Amino acid sequence: MRIQNVLGSLRARFLRFHGVGIQPTRGLVESIHRSMKYSDDELFRYTSGRWIYNEQLRLSERRLEFDVSALKDIIAVASGRAPSDIVTFSKLSEGGFNRVFQTTFKDGRCTIARLPYPSTAPEHYTVASEVATLDYLRLHGIRTPEVYAWCSTKENPVGSEYIIMERLGGIPLGDVWYSMTPREQHKMMKQLVEWETRLMSLEFPAYGSIYYRNDLPSEKSIPLPGQTEVKFCIGPIVHYSWWHGERSTLNIDRGPWLSSTDIFRAVGERELSWTKVYAKSRLPYERLYREIYDFCKVSPDTHIENLFDYLKLVPFLGFSAGSAQHRPVMRHPDFQPNNILVSESNEITGLIDWQHCSILPLGLVAGIPKPFQNYGDAESEALREPQLDLPPNFDSLPPSEQALIRETLQKRLTHFLYAALTKRLNEDHYDAIFNNAAILHQRLFQSAGTPWEGDSITLRADMIRAIQNWRDLLSVDSVQCAKGTSPLPPIQYSDTVIRDTLEFDSRQRDADIAMDQMRHALGVDVLGWVPNSEYEAAKELAQKIKTKMLEAAETVHDATAVRDHFPFDDFDENA
Structure with missing residues (x-):
């Protein structure tokens, strides 16, 4: 039996064993x-x-x-x-x-x-x-x-x-959000969207990050205009992805940028420079991916080819000057409940933790903040106003099922409130959130900029989807549309490559879902972090999961795979 199948067969059992009443804020911050x-x-x-x-x-x-x-x-x-x-x-x-x-x-x-x-x-x-x-x-x-x-x-x-x-005065919103009534949450979400709207209405002449001009004496920078702003400028983007590991030593373009197309070019060139110099054959970092590759090391050569293909797409990426999606905007770099301080009367008193803050095109940063998303749920994706009434038999259900129902209703309400209030108060942002061209641009930007750790599939799969949706990619706000042209895609893939790539991508997505569900059952975040008080229970449950997987293994090969690649054991992250 393959690892993924074992996880799938045991998933519900683990959720029942641990209980699903995990606070939705877990994993948003470490502490x-x-x-x-x-x-x-x-x-x-x-x-x-x-x-x-x-x-x-x-x-x-x-x-x-x-x-x-x-x-x-x-x-x-x-x-x-x-x-x-x-x-x-x-x-x-x-x-x-x-x-x-x-x-x-x-x-x-x-x-x-x-x-x-x-x-x-x-x-x-x-x-x-x-x-x-x-x-x-x-x-x-x-x-x-x-x-x-x-x-x-x-x-x-x-x-x-x-x-x-x-x-600042106040307490983190995360401390009180889940004890608020729906009416109180509506009031709070309205404030959050109003604050975001004010932030996103600030005008900037370029993309990058804000500095005092005196702190960048010898670097490229673009002054911020205005009487009170002469000491400020936009300089190199400070987001850690541009400096992670050996990237900090590379002579690469980190901005500031005047053109959104240049951002797409720079992120591809950044990863190509790093991959050509530093990437070595390795097992995928995501351990459930390893079975997909028969537990063999993956060469970076395919990813290098993908990045060259991506750079061929770059002239067709970006948003036309003057369009809403091209506008440089700032968003909070970690907009989640523990960075939002509120008073006893549920008024926002301030926002904290602005580290790694960047200014990017609206079309790249648009989206429902992750703590408020509920994608994967049909009701939320249809933006239907959630019905908050509990089922008639609620009181007779086991505590774990009651917790799951409450959590589902909570997530639906949060997702809906953010979307509905953004539509009313910040229409440009709402339009960009659900714009197909912006979504395609975001996926390409993210997959091109993700450090290579053994995954040579995701970027190619996203490029294939971009080609399959070429007319959507070249929307009315695209840079090519502004030129009055409608060119053909500069790269093409054979039917065999398309089929194999999308099949591998689908298997990796299934592995991602399985990992998310295992983490939820254990109560850990993507790095395996857990509160001190829950460490022993999480370790014990992880070992029970491993034991059940070993018991379910049908061959020596399967058992060896579980023993050597169990996703919650210590491992060499650079292997």
């Missing part, structure tokens, strides 16, 4: 860890959760040693206090890229210090861009923390980059 006192070593290491596989690697990525006394001194001076005024200094929260500390002074004032992990890239640009972005947004009436002091290099007494900033 909102409440302020506590720690020893210096605990300040340096990650303590807000566990990983059920490759934990030592994840911990090493997040270990940050720094001079605690020097940081306290800087916090005190930046806050207009003396170091002797500090009452408490404690770890407040930990996420995927930063550790946050809170300092409390004698007068009750609290200040936040945010330090990126050593693995957070790119150095200098990440901190410099976030500080400028926070300042720019505050000047335009969007409530963000005020920055008191910052340093974008490790060359300082602290020994780490840092941002010292105001602690």
